[in-house]
Amino acid sequence: MAFPIWPGWLPWGTRLYDLCQSAQAATASRSRGIQRRLSALSTPSRYTNANHQLGRQSMAETTEVVIIGGGVAGCATAYYLAKAGVKATIIERNSIAGQASGFNAGGLNPLQGAGIPGPLAALAGESFKMHQVLAEQLPAESGIPFHSKTLVMVNVAFDESELSDMKETLEIFEGADGFSAHWMETDELLKMEPRMNPSAIKALYTYGNVSLTGYDYTKALCKAAEGMGASVVAKEVTGLKTSGSRVTG
The missing domain is CATH 3.30.9.10 (D-Amino Acid Oxidase, subunit A, domain 2)
Incomplete structure (x- = not known):
């Protein structure tokens, strides 16, 4: 019997900044972003989240990256892409942080958990360092405290x-x-x-x-990403259209 020590929860976004730099270089070589046709998207779903109404029902015809899902993984991806100057659009059928990301325990333990110690230890350690930086920067960038x-x-x-x-x-x-x-x-x-x-x-x-409070943390990532040029669309993705190796809608 014990006061619980939470298991290692790997924060999303690890190494994303390096990945985003590569994405930025790749997109810079193209004269335009990936064409996204809204015909691949369903009608908007209902949004009841008073703190972050996703009422934006339109989406630019062109965006460099589309992220499906507004959980912590999607919002962290949009945040680090925006930091690297890459425009991203999050498509979320419900509300930002409205699913598991908004209701998790929010415990960060980089020393123990599945694969820790072990093959995931280095990843967990780097993730934890990124969280320490975000704890200082993200509330100011977003205006949303997440109580780290x-x-x-x-x-x-x-x-x-x-x-x-x-x-x-x-x-x-x-x-x-x-x-x-x-x-x-x-x-x-x-x-x-x-x-x-x-x-x-x-x-x-x-x-x-x-x-930390997972709900507020996810919202803070989204809000900061929007402040740097990311966008959020209240739609549901039902499929992808491709042309060769390219996603077109």
Whole structure:
């Protein structure tokens, strides 16, 4: 039994700036963007999000990048593309952050999770650094605070069998820059939280994970992207039209 330590949630947008620079170079060599025909799109759906009404029912005939979906992945992509000078259009059938991106726990732990430690560790570390930059810049760029804060977590053991995993967590946190961890004995734990079950044998105190409000974070990415030239269209994509290797609508 423990105060939960959230699993590694990989923030979207990692390495997107590098990818956007490549996209910018590619689009610069073309005299026009990808032609997008609205015949591939259905009629607008209803929008009830009072904080971000997607009432823009028209879309330029030409755009460099179309992003299908206004979740955190789509909005982060639009944000970093806009940073690189690439115009993007988000097409969202519901509301920005209206699905899973707006209702996730918002926990950032780059040290633990599926593939971490392991093959995804470097990706998670770089993603976390990008989040730290965004925590400073994005609220000012968008006007939307998303309440990013560093967490203290306490993982409580009631049985000796739980200590091996906690010891591994201790070593991981001690070895990472900006993170720390230490053991707490029962008396120290009870001073921190007198209502704790006194049968606890030990606890692990960790510092460094971050939490944020996923809904506001996604909205902030979208708003900042729009401020740099991205656009949002309230439509539903039902298919793609192609001509050779090009998407035309």
